[in-house]
Amino acid sequence: MSTLLINQPQYAWLKELGLREENEGVYNGSWGGRGEVITTYCPANNEPIARVRQASVADYEETVKKAREAWKIWADIPAPKRGEIVRQIGDALREKIQVLGSLVSLEMGKILVEGVGEVQEYVDICDYAVGLSRMIGGPILPSERSGHALIEQWNPVGLVGIITAFNFPVAVYGWNNAIAMICGNVCLWKGAPTTSLISVAVTKIIAKVLEDNKLPGAICSLTCGGADIGTAMAKDERVNLLSFTGSTQVGKQVGLMVQERFGRSLLELGGNNAIIAFEDADLSLVVPSALFAAVGTAGQRCTTARRLFIHESIHDEVVNRLKKAYAQIRVGNPWDPNVLYGPLHTKQAVSMFLGAVEEAKKEGGTVVYGGKVMDRPGNYVEPTIVTGLGHDASIAHTETFAPILYVFKFQNEEEVFAWNNEVKQGLSSSIFTKDLGRIFRWLGPKGSDCGIVNVNIPTSGAEIGGAFGGEKHTGGGRESGSDAWKQYMRRSTCTINYSKDLPLAQGIKFQ
Structure with missing residues (x-):
């Protein structure tokens, strides 16, 4: 008989989350994984819980391609309707809040009330994002020229990569995912290897909502893996924004790799x-x-x-x-x-x-x-x-x-x-x-x-409700509430001439 906790009667509840002895750690509309098989352990007794097959580099490449194809569909859906999908994700999380919170306790090691509270954070940010989906947008600004309108247009950046740490294996993904989704982005998640079961369980909940709505599952993709997958995300020009939560030491390396390709990074690093x-x-x-x-x-x-x-x-x-x-x-x-x-x-x-x-x-x-x-x-x-x-x-x-x-x-x-x-x-x-x-x-x-x-x-x-993040070596990123949604969008300043004249700005005459 296997010594895995998942096979012991007192942990039968793990199967309510769709988990089994060996779990596929890649999701891009279908489940797979051709990388290394790892075992995750319970910190309270160091006993093995279950196994996860991680992503290979080939899995990563396939997933990025599918995510970018899914974006073409997702970006065309009106923001309030995207908000409706996020609302359904929040409701699905509510239904599983106790059992998912128990998994956080088992695999990460935090106490049960904190594990459940972490799932509640994801639920809360889904609720917040639903309202935000009817509010995001830029101002109409006064133009100095007659017959002209000056507006700000906000559009999704595209593919948002999300690398999360072991200590908040649900909530930090939720902060990023819910806001990124209503902004019109698709997401690619790499959780900490030591909390891979949590990443798989959360993605299964989201995947069912997407599939029930006949939407591409690759809108919320998952590639469980180690530093090789994280490095690929940091260096990949197709990843328009990379949100990284982790140590200052690793975050500095991630920031440099992303900056080298003139990409965007959102860093949530150390605190003292x-x-x-x-x-x-x-x-x-x-x-x-x-x-x-x-x-x-x-x-x-x-x-x-x-x-x-x-x-x-x-x-x-x-x-x-x-x-x-x-x-x-x-x-x-x-x-x-x-x-x-x-x-x-x-x-x-x-x-x-x-x-x-x-x-x-x-x-x-x-x-x-x-x-x-x-x-x-x-x-x-x-x-x-x-x-x-x-x-x-x-x-x-x-x-x-x-x-x-x-x-x-x-x-x-x-x-x-x-x-x-x-x-x-x-x-x-x-x-x-x-x-x-x-x-x-x-x-x-x-x-x-x-x-x-x-x-x-x-x-x-x-x-x-407030923007979460810090300054200096904490990285400067902001997630969650307030105007953190702007991190997940690109801004265009648009001047529209609806007159029959062509006055130039600053009163310049060029004739």
Whole structure:
């Protein structure tokens, strides 16, 4: 009998998502895959779940061609009717939200409520995109010439490549996919190899909606694979926009490859996010916010709080309260609804956690909570608090995808705003204060230089209505709400002469 989890009775629900022992990892209107067969593992026990046959380079080439053919049909469909298809995708996700959320818990390792919440994000962005499908467009601008109209025309870019990371294997694809679709684009998705089952399951849900509406399945294509497929996407001039979520190191390489061909890239890279608690902060907000931001998803969110700056007058009290809160975290299998803290995604992540803890000690830090690997199956580590480092310690300026929180004392607003901004990344940040002037200084040009600038809430847990993304080494990309839809379209400025005269701009006479 196979040792795969999918064949064990307690995991029979996986088959509700159309999964089996070996799954085809390529979809372009039909399912296939001629590449390497990989096995994905459950981070809570490191047991194999099922296998996925990845894309070969030939599969990739075939899929791109089919996607571009599908675009010719999709782009001709009016935007509100495209929105109707996205609405149906959202409804199909709603029907599978619990079972798909359970798969996220099983394969990625995040707790069940977060796994379900991640699918909910995709549902929410579908709802948002449906309304947006009746609103996208440019303004009519006043022309300086009589008998002329000046308008902005927005058109889809064409084929949008989407490379997502393991930590949000559903939501980040959803942010890109739903908005790209209503804008008139087709999508080609490459998820993280370690969450390939999630990529296959989500694509099966979408594919049924497309097929039921007699639309080409290649509108939402999938090529599971590794760096070879990602590199092909980055270098391929037929991929008009490439959205990449991942590390700053890899994102820099992707950005350079795309720029070399004068393509467009949308980069969502690393974060080294800070919470600042001033002397007037409401500690009943600070402590649970820091707890969720630092420990949620076992510290594996790009918006995870990795630095906590506490005013010297309240430092010791906050640290003591945090230690008590950490001690009450319920650890266990992530699919247990009572658990708040699950495993790291891979064994390699555990090694990186241990390395970061040792480096923090070498640089003068003191581990006041945690710092060890848990004695249990799977990739579990203790959520960790480190004090005593300098604000400029190299380890504190290094993003480690693990639940390590570096805590610092500060004396005044000017220095702590500067410390917030001194790291290379610029994703998320938050202050806790009741001072209205300080709040607006924080939001202003001399305040936080991040893309997400919060007040009295955690650094993580963004809503879909705002544009999501960061500055500096975070990449500058924006996804999800607000006017992020513009990233997925090309703009033309159009001047229309409906008169019988030919006046030139700026009053130029050429006769």
